[in-house]
Amino acid sequence: MDVESVARELYRLPPAHFTAARNARAKHVAAAGDRELADGIRKLAKASPAAWAVNRVLADEPELKGEVVRLGETLREAQEHPDRQTLTELSEKRKGLVRRATNLAIDGAERDGVGVSGAAQAEIEQTLFAAVADSGAAAAVFSGRLVRALQSTGFEQVDTSGAVGGPQAEPIVLAAGGAADARGGRIGPRSAESARGVGARSAGAGAGAGGGAAAEAEEEEAAAEAAAAEAEAARKRAHEEAVRVAEAARQTARDAARKADDLAGTLSGYDREAREVAAEIDDLESQLEARHDRQRELGAQQRKAEREHRDAVTTAGRAARDADAAAARAVDLSSAR
Known part of the structure; x- marks a missing residue:
C-alpha cells in the first residue's frame, strides 16, 4: 500500500465524504505504525x-x-x-x-x-x-x-x-x-x-500538390485555420458559459432581493407587534401601579379603622366601669336612708 493507491481509492468517493474518509484512513495507518504513509495521506487535497x-x-x-x-x-x-x-x-x-x-x-x-x-x-x-x-x-x-x-x-x-x-x-x-x-x-x-x-x-x-513551398504554405494555413476554429469554438463556449453564469448570478441576486423584501416585511410586522405588546405592558404596569396605590390606600384606611375600633372599645369599657361605679353609689345612698 502506498499514497498513490490510497489516493485513488479516496478520490473515487463523493467529495462530501472525502475529508472524513481521508482522516480516518490516515489515523488507521498511523495506528498501524506507518507514520510516513499517514502523513502523505493527510496531505491529500480534496478534489474539485x-x-x-x-x-x-x-x-x-x-x-x-x-x-x-x-x-x-x-x-x-x-x-x-x-x-x-x-x-x-x-x-x-x-x-x-x-x-x-x-x-x-x-x-x-x-x-x-x-x-x-x-x-x-x-x-x-x-x-x-x-x-x-x-x-x-x-x-x-x-x-x-x-x-x-x-x-x-x-x-x-x-x-x-x-x-x-x-x-x-x-x-x-x-x-x-x-x-x-x-x-x-x-x-x-x-x-x-x-x-x-x-x-x-x-x-x-x-x-x-507538388510537395513544394506552395503545398507547405497551404498545409500551414489549414493547420492555422483548424487551430483558429478550435480556439474560436472554445472562446464561444467560454462566452456562453460566462453569460449563463452571469444570468444565474443575476437571478440569484433577484431571488435574494425578493427574499430580503419578504424578510423586511416580516421584520416590520414583528416590530409593529412588539410595539403593541410594549404598549400593552405599559398599560398593564400603569393598572398594576394604580392597584398598588389603591392597596396602600385601603391598608391605611384599615389601620385607621382598627385604631378607631380599639379607641371605641377602650371608651366603651371605661364608660361601662363608670356606669357600674355610679350604680354602686346609688345603691349605697339608697341603703343609707
Missing part, C-alpha cells in the same frame, strides 16, 4: 467537483483512456503534416469524444447523488480536451488522483502543477506496438498505427 467526476468516469469507463490517448497521438502526428480535411475530421472526433465522456461523467456523478453545475460541466469538458491535446495533462487525468480542472489553449503545454494528489503523475509513454502506459492503467494498441496512417495520408496529400 469537476476533477472528482473525471476521476470517477475514467475509473468506471477504462476504455476512454485508450480512446483519448490514441486520438491525442493521432492529432499531434497530423499537426506535424497538416492537411485541412484530416485536421477537421480529427477535430470533430475530439469534440464527440469529449462530449460523450462528459455526459458519462455527469451521469455517473448523478448516480452517486452529486449534482454537476454548469460551471463544473465546463471544467470537465476543458479537462478532457486538455487530456487529448497534451500528454502531460493526460498523465494527470489518468492518474485517478486529479484534484483540479485542467485547461489547454491548444498551443502551449498544459499547466499540471498542483493538479494531482500525492506524487506527480508519471508521463504517458508509447511502448512497443503502440501501447501507452500511464500510472494507473494500460492503454491498448493502435495509437502508433493510427498516427502513421494519418501521417501517410497527409504526406500523400502534400506529394499530390
Whole structure:
C-alpha cells in the first residue's frame, strides 16, 4: 500500500465524504505504525467537483483512456503534416469524444447523488480536451488522483502543477506496438498505427500538390485555420458559459432581493407587534401601579379603622366601669336612708 493507491481509492468517493474518509484512513495507518504513509495521506487535497467526476468516469469507463490517448497521438502526428480535411475530421472526433465522456461523467456523478453545475460541466469538458491535446495533462487525468480542472489553449503545454494528489503523475509513454502506459492503467494498441496512417495520408496529400513551398504554405494555413476554429469554438463556449453564469448570478441576486423584501416585511410586522405588546405592558404596569396605590390606600384606611375600633372599645369599657361605679353609689345612698 502506498499514497498513490490510497489516493485513488479516496478520490473515487463523493467529495462530501472525502475529508472524513481521508482522516480516518490516515489515523488507521498511523495506528498501524506507518507514520510516513499517514502523513502523505493527510496531505491529500480534496478534489474539485469537476476533477472528482473525471476521476470517477475514467475509473468506471477504462476504455476512454485508450480512446483519448490514441486520438491525442493521432492529432499531434497530423499537426506535424497538416492537411485541412484530416485536421477537421480529427477535430470533430475530439469534440464527440469529449462530449460523450462528459455526459458519462455527469451521469455517473448523478448516480452517486452529486449534482454537476454548469460551471463544473465546463471544467470537465476543458479537462478532457486538455487530456487529448497534451500528454502531460493526460498523465494527470489518468492518474485517478486529479484534484483540479485542467485547461489547454491548444498551443502551449498544459499547466499540471498542483493538479494531482500525492506524487506527480508519471508521463504517458508509447511502448512497443503502440501501447501507452500511464500510472494507473494500460492503454491498448493502435495509437502508433493510427498516427502513421494519418501521417501517410497527409504526406500523400502534400506529394499530390507538388510537395513544394506552395503545398507547405497551404498545409500551414489549414493547420492555422483548424487551430483558429478550435480556439474560436472554445472562446464561444467560454462566452456562453460566462453569460449563463452571469444570468444565474443575476437571478440569484433577484431571488435574494425578493427574499430580503419578504424578510423586511416580516421584520416590520414583528416590530409593529412588539410595539403593541410594549404598549400593552405599559398599560398593564400603569393598572398594576394604580392597584398598588389603591392597596396602600385601603391598608391605611384599615389601620385607621382598627385604631378607631380599639379607641371605641377602650371608651366603651371605661364608660361601662363608670356606669357600674355610679350604680354602686346609688345603691349605697339608697341603703343609707
